Amino acid sequence: MYYIRKVAVLGSGLMGAGIAAHLANCGLEVILLDIAPKELNEDEKKKGLTLNHKEVKNRLVLNARERMKDKKSMLLYTGENIDLIKFGNLEDDLELLREVDWVIEAVVENEKIKKELYEKIQMYLKEDAFISTNTSGISVNSLSEALNKELKDRFFVTHFFNPPRHMKLLEIIPSNHTKPEILEYMTLFCENKLGKGVVIAKDTPGFIANRIGIYSLGLIIHKIYQHNLTFEEADALTGTEIGRPKTGTFRLLDMIGNDTALFVAEYLKENIKELKEKEILNFPSYIKEMVNKGYLGDKTKLGFYKKEGKDILVLEPETFNYRPKKKVEFIELEEAKKAKTLKEKLQTLVYGEGKPGNFLWDVIKNTLLFTAGLVPEISDSIKDIDNAMKWGFNWEVGPFELWDLIGVRKSTEKMKMEGETIPPIVNELLNSGKEQFYSDKKLDLNSKNISANSLKEQGKVIINNDHASLIDMGDNVACFVLHSPNSSVTGEVVEFTHKAISEVEKNYKGMIISSIGKNFCVGANLPFILNSAREKKWDTIDELVSDFQNMNMAIKYSSKPIVAAPYGMALGAGAEITMHCSQARSFAELYIGLVEVGVGLLPGGGGTKELLIKSQENINDNKNIDLTPLVLKNFETITTGKVSKSEPDAKKIGYLRSMDKIIMNKDRQLFTAKNDVLHLFENPKNNNRNKKIRVGGEGLYALLKYSTYQMYKGGFITEYEHYLANKIGYVLCGGNIPNNSMVDEQYLLDLEREAFVSLCGEQKTQERIEHMLKTGRPLRN
Ligand code: NAD
Numbered sequence: 001m002y003y004i005r006k007v008a009v010l011g012s013g014l015m016g017a018g019i020a021a022h023l024a025n026c027g028l029e030v031i032l033l034d035i036a037p038k039e040l041n042e043d044e045k046k047k048g049l050t051l052n053h054k055e056v057k058n059r060l061v062l063n064a065r066e067r068m069k070d071k072k073s074m075l076l077y078t079g080e081n082i083d084l085i086k087f088g089n090l091e092d093d094l095e096l097l098r099e100v101d102w103v104i105e106a107v108v109e110n111e112k113i114k115k116e117l118y119e120k121i122q123m124y125l126k127e128d129a130f131i132s133t134n135t136s137g138i139s140v141n142s143l144s145e146a147l148n149k150e151l152k153d154r155f156f157v158t159h160f161f162n163p164p165r166h167m168k169l170l171e172i173i174p175s176n177h178t179k180p181e182i183l184e185y186m187t188l189f190c191e192n193k194l195g196k197g198v199v200i201a202k203d204t205p206g207f208i209a210n211r212i213g214i215y216s217l218g219l220i221i222h223k224i225y226q227h228n229l230t231f232e233e234a235d236a237l238t239g240t241e242i243g244r245p246k247t248g249t250f251r252l253l254d255m256i257g258n259d260t261a262l263f264v265a266e267y268l269k270e271n272i273k274e275l276k277e278k279e280i281l282n283f284p285s286y287i288k289e290m291v292n293k294g295y296l297g298d299k300t301k302l303g304f305y306k307k308e309g310k311d312i313l314v315l316e317p318e319t320f321n322y323r324p325k326k327k328v329e330f331i332e333l334e335e336a337k338k339a340k341t342l343k344e345k346l347q348t349l350v351y352g353e354g355k356p357g358n359f360l361w362d363v364i365k366n367t368l369l370f371t372a373g374l375v376p377e378i379s380d381s382i383k384d385i386d387n388a389m390k391w392g393f394n395w396e397v398g399p400f401e402l403w404d405l406i407g408v409r410k411s412t413e414k415m416k417m418e419g420e421t422i423p424p425i426v427n428e429l430l431n432s433g434k435e436q437f438y439s440d441k442k443l444d445l446n447s448k449n450i451s452a453n454s455l456k457e458q459g460k461v462i463i464n465n466d467h468a469s470l471i472d473m474g475d476n477v478a479c480f481v482l483h484s485p486n487s488s489v490t491g492e493v494v495e496f497t498h499k500a501i502s503e504v505e506k507n508y509k510g511m512i513i514s515s516i517g518k519n520f521c522v523g524a525n526l527p528f529i530l531n532s533a534r535e536k537k538w539d540t541i542d543e544l545v546s547d548f549q550n551m552n553m554a555i556k557y558s559s560k561p562i563v564a565a566p567y568g569m570a571l572g573a574g575a576e577i578t579m580h581c582s583q584a585r586s587f588a589e590l591y592i593g594l595v596e597v598g599v600g601l602l603p604g605g606g607g608t609k610e611l612l613i614k615s616q617e618n619i620n621d622n623k624n625i626d627l628t629p630l631v632l633k634n635f636e637t638i639t640t641g642k643v644s645k646s647e648p649d650a651k652k653i654g655y656l657r658s659m660d661k662i663i664m665n666k667d668r669q670l671f672t673a674k675n676d677v678l679h680l681f682e683n684p685k686n687n688n689r690n691k692k693i694r695v696g697g698e699g700l701y702a703l704l705k706y707s708t709y710q711m712y713k714g715g716f717i718t719e720y721e722h723y724l725a726n727k728i729g730y731v732l733c734g735g736n737i738p739n740n741s742m743v744d745e746q747y748l749l750d751l752e753r754e755a756f757v758s759l760c761g762e763q764k765t766q767e768r769i770e771h772m773l774k775t776g777r778p779l780r781n
Helices: 014-025 042-046 059-069 079-084 094-099 111-124 140-144 149-153 180-192 209-226 231-237 250-256 258-271 275-281 285-293 331-338 342-350 355-373 382-393 399-406 408-417 424-431 452-458 491-507 526-534 538-556 573-580 607-615 628-639 647-653 666-682 697-713 719-732 745-760 763-775
Strands: 006-010 029-034 085-089 102-105 130-133 155-160 169-174 197-200 305-308 311-316 321-324 460-464 468-472 477-482 510-515 562-564 568-571 583-587 590-593 661-663 693-695 741-743
Touching (some): 014 029, 014 085, 029 059, 029 094, 079 085, 111 140, 180 197, 209 355, 250 258, 250 305, 342 355, 452 510, 468 491, 477 666, 538 573, 573 590, 583 590, 607 719, 607 745, 693 745, 697 719, 745 763
Parallel strands (some): 006 029, 102 130
């Protein structure tokens, strides 16, 4: 029986600190160690410290601690996670290693230093402890030479991507000695506990993702010259239209840092024998010059692009001057943008006859041939290769999936006509009469990895309309899948939800609410609200809000359990739906928030009410409780439109309850939510619709008004924000009623609705909505 509860991370640099923070996010105890400095810095000298002082010896890890505590670094789910980490140094604290179940080495990329460290620590490790290295490419077999015989069996590479919290990919590379059962255990552990997408790679330079990703970047860098394209043209062509990140290539290089990309390319070039590959990895001299001159991209604010005020300028590599960015105009690109599926987009672009088509064919052809030529050298599994590119480089589809989309036979014929040598796995596929690398996937409801998308595409539809579907998930559980434009709550969604609930109440044990978009749900149908407001259709807005409130109440008081499965953004209406479900099974990366104030509104679908209820769930019957701190907290949450930074943060803010559950691996979310539904069906919760809610009344409202007045007078909020805050405060306090009154839910819903409709009539609210629709950002007016 293997188990991991405590982990040591050695090295507290960029990766070590990121890995340690993520392990703590996952609830593991962590020990973070780094070297003790050999010299005092100026600060330490001024303080009169010596090299033996703890503050000096732990300087590096304490710096890492500060970086973790800095909210902007986004390393931790919540500040409290840091309490799970012990900080120490590699001289005084090696004894701590005796307790750990896993050591992750993340020190500088230097074989000698890594080996010396293994020799130094191995005597401290438990006899069943695992040890792994985060090396980007040093041979795992060479590194394992430094370990004793027993540890060799339990040693492997765990190659995390930066930032470890957010990048899904984890490449695991066993050595020739690693025991298969350990590899199996670690794969499951890293998938389930750390939420990673694990691929198993072989002991070759750059493993899978960097080997293909950097080659592909190199190809584009070289090919733009052959095809006479500018950086902005290449970016427009190599972004979302071909299933790559929307930045395209050169903007992406600016983001990751030109020095980082060049460093990996140079490393690969040195370690790879193949001459053709070396040529592509040899980046043009102007890129090397960019790195030497400090044109590193975003971190030095100079790269392929540069921002000057509102203008974006583009580098002219011949002179190192910048010129204004030009609008990219290609007919083929416009056509591709209109296409609905990636397959149609690719077919339009890759087989196009003009300049964009020729360029993309050249890039994609060479990427595919290169990748197929690496099987089985880097991996035996085309699925692992595809996943590595999707999870490590954010490609929408992997190379083999892409090949299927452009047609394997058709493209291979074209390649042959151009005199290319076709790699054996492609010939084998075509000679066997198959047309695709992947056979059409059948939905397996027993699999732990079920996506809402696959449910919608292939599942058994119970009922549906254009914006949502109810799918049979087996075992008498249904899944509501939202697929409205921009994942917003439209009239169609509201109407459908009622139908879905009555179907589930009749024929199912319960329901999950999920979505197929990048985000769970980003709010209400704002264009509709704005148009109705401009046309002064107050009854229409009133009815809209009332319908949405009724929908959320139907969710809350359904006779069958309804489990929300939110992920990514769950804003406004998305948050309100989640808050009304029997329980939430949220993905760890959850950015939930009642953000209505940004568009001059307040949560009107029951969000204000639910926040109030959740904050006093366990104290409702206690008359003596002082509501002030609870209501003040909710008031701040709504008036600042607070958005959680993670699932645990959402619990801290109060959007979720402590009984709500987290899932680290998004792929497992629906499978787990289904089990939650079944559990709740067997163990129903008492859901008393008549339970009253305590509100602060006039007294508390007066206090809130006083504090917002101070904020306004102090210049912290605008006159309109002051007005908005008072409206929100009014609803949160239950309006003009005696202090400490008990009210029912409908009373609060009516207050919410009245305030919402009245705000829609305000010019400044309409301006806020319009600004949001135009720019995607809130307006402070
Ligand atoms: P870094 O330079 O930020 O950190 C290196 C750490 O090694 C520092 O904490 C340093 O104090 C420590 N160190 C230096 N000399 C040491 C010694 N003699 N003994 C023990 N520790 C020593 O580097 P990083 O980017 O965090 O990289 C760490 C490892 O992760 C490397 O193997 C690197 O190849 C790999 N990696 C990096 C990235 C990335 O994007 N940076 C991604 C994946 C893997």
